[in-house]
Amino acid sequence: MARFKEIASHIRHLIEQGDYPENSPLPRQADLAKTYQTSRMTIQKALELLRYEGLITSRQGSGSVVRQDARNLAKVDGRIDEYNGLTANNRGIAEVSSKILHFDVRFPTNEEQANLQISDYQPVYDIARLRFVDHEPHVLEYTIMPIHVIPNLKEETLQQSIYDYIENSLQLTIGVATRRIRADKPSATDQAELNCTAADPILEIEQVVYLDDGVPFEFSRSRNRYDNGDILVVNMNRTRKTLD
Amino acid sequence: MARFKEIASHIRHLIEQGDYPENSPLPRQADLAKTYQTSRMTIQKALELLRYEGLITSRQGSGSVVRQDARNLAKVDGRIDEYNGLTANNRGIAEVSSKILHFDVRFPTNEEQANLQISDYQPVYDIARLRFVDHEPHVLEYTIMPIHVIPNLKEETLQQSIYDYIENSLQLTIGVATRRIRADKPSATDQAELNCTAADPILEIEQVVYLDDGVPFEFSRSRNRYDNGDILVVNMNRTRKTLD
DNA sequence: TAGTGGTCTAGACCACGGT
DNA sequence: CCGTGGTCTAGACCACTAA
Numbered sequence: 001m002a003r004f005k006e007i008a009s010h011i012r013h014l015i016e017q018g019d020y021p022e023n024s025p026l027p028r029q030a031d032l033a034k035t036y037q038t039s040r041m042t043i044q045k046a047l048e049l050l051r052y053e054g055l056i057t058s059r060q061g062s063g064s065v066v067r068q069d070a071r072n073l074a075k076v077d078g079r080i081d082e083y084n085g086l087t088a089n090n091r092g093i094a095e096v097s098s099k100i101l102h103f104d105v106r107f108p109t110n111e112e113q114a115n116l117q118i119s120d121y122q123p124v125y126d127i128a129r130l131r132f133v134d135h136e137p138h139v140l141e142y143t144i145m146p147i148h149v150i151p152n153l154k155e156e157t158l159q160q161s162i163y164d165y166i167e168n169s170l171q172l173t174i175g176v177a178t179r180r181i182r183a184d185k186p187s188a189t190d191q192a193e194l195n196c197t198a199a200d201p202i203l204e205i206e207q208v209v210y211l212d213d214g215v216p217f218e219f220s221r222s223r224n225r226y227d228n229g230d231i232l233v234v235n236m237n238r239t240r241k242t243l244d
Numbered sequence: 245m246a247r248f249k250e251i252a253s254h255i256r257h258l259i260e261q262g263d264y265p266e267n268s269p270l271p272r273q274a275d276l277a278k279t280y281q282t283s284r285m286t287i288q289k290a291l292e293l294l295r296y297e298g299l300i301t302s303r304q305g306s307g308s309v310v311r312q313d314a315r316n317l318a319k320v321d322g323r324i325d326e327y328n329g330l331t332a333n334n335r336g337i338a339e340v341s342s343k344i345l346h347f348d349v350r351f352p353t354n355e356e357q358a359n360l361q362i363s364d365y366q367p368v369y370d371i372a373r374l375r376f377v378d379h380e381p382h383v384l385e386y387t388i389m390p391i392h393v394i395p396n397l398k399e400e401t402l403q404q405s406i407y408d409y410i411e412n413s414l415q416l417t418i419g420v421a422t423r424r425i426r427a428d429k430p431s432a433t434d435q436a437e438l439n440c441t442a443a444d445p446i447l448e449i450e451q452v453v454y455l456d457d458g459v460p461f462e463f464s465r466s467r468n469r470y471d472n473g474d475i476l477v478v479n480m481n482r483t484r485k486t487l488d
Numbered sequence: 489t490a491g492t493g494g495t496c497t498a499g500a501c502c503a504c505g506g507t
Numbered sequence: 508c509c510g511t512g513g514t515c516t517a518g519a520c521c522a523c524t525a526a
Contacts, residue, residue, distance in 0.1 A: 023361075028492070028493085029493065038515080038516085039516050039518090040518095041285075041495095041514095041515070042515060044495095045515095047493095057361075057454065057458045057460070058493065058494090059458035059492085059493075059524080060493045060523050061492050062492065062493080062523080063492060063524090065361075068358040068361070115312065117301075117309075117312070182447060183468075184427075184445060184470060199443055201427040201428060203426060203427035210301065216301075224427075226426065226427040226445070246495065246496095247496075248496090272511070273512065274510095282497085283496065284497095284498090285496070285497075285514095286496060286497085288513080289495085289496095303504085303505080304505080304512045305503070305504035305506075305513095306506080306510095306511065306512080307505095307511060307512075308512080458493095
């Protein structure tokens, strides 16, 4: 792992432990550089990661401070890693299972080709799953993946976690994601599978996920029950995507 | 403005113009460094910005490529800047106006103190506005701002754009934001003000917005009609916030 | 004014991709 | 193999904060 990521992980851990308490300043960048036997640029890249995660804020001339709810955020991130991802629900570790609604291989549509940066003759998996958390239906996931990037996918894998398979069996590293988020009315399928009524909103997330090296491997749309602790924490640098 | 931001803006402009076509490679980082008479590290910071914006992807060993829908994304961002932010709606520039439902000054709650990093005796504005786009109600915004950070706010300013006031009159620069996004059922107020029914979902965005120097200046909650082109494009580095 | 983070340089070495 | 981006160094100067 890159040095700056290791350092970020270590500092994240210290924040989670309370060694760097909330609302108190981090050591100076120069001191951190000495501590970790590295240059200040590397420390800055580590702190930049933590800023993107919302754990700290930095002010020129003043210093870096651990944010108010940083400890919880760090813990949630930790929990997420443990069971391969669940949005923050403050309920500890939960059991995740899947019902496979659809599993097929076919050629990609134009939209899929564009988003996955593949050509029309490179086949993709077409997957639909209903995901359960503690045996309660949580989210409907429609996933498209290029088979040459994620080979040998089987039904057993879909029952568990695809990301586990990618990171552990294929030894690939997940990178960034681009997402579109919107609210929607529930479709007939949503209501039937997610066990909700026409009055229950759906939170839809469409995303393209990349590997660490920039190769897109997933184009998916997930439809979440609105009341499922399906809260997303995001963090971006260009604001002004909303009014004002 | 920092050199790497200028360079990012310039490249963004070239992408928008089509000078760097979609799906075609950018020049090598070394060449860009020569072109802009700067070091490769600075070029990398510029490209990093564009990656976060979703305009390009980079692969070690292979190069950087302009993404499929980069031109549209760049244009949307441009439009956003022009009229101070409107989510992508593919309808060109729209007229934005406001109805002020509430405008007050008071001491902050504990939650507000934590999110805005202020103490209990530092007063805040408490603002509620209904925002119109082309005379159609679009979003209900509840905004809390510390008065010592954003001084002299007046009703006239609220009618227009607070962000215009912050950037032009106060000469401050907007920085990052942390957001929580969720779907919700419409409240009675939502239905009345946004002119929607109980069956129409709400997209709620809670955010803390920071100035460029890390000072938090806005803690707000906005409730959007689900059908208002209220699509958000976000981009993050730590994935796995969803199932899998 | 002293101390902080923000930015930048001009190199260097490495990991990876494609030939 | 060579060319690419990813990372890192050991400094330097500047912008800003706070006393």
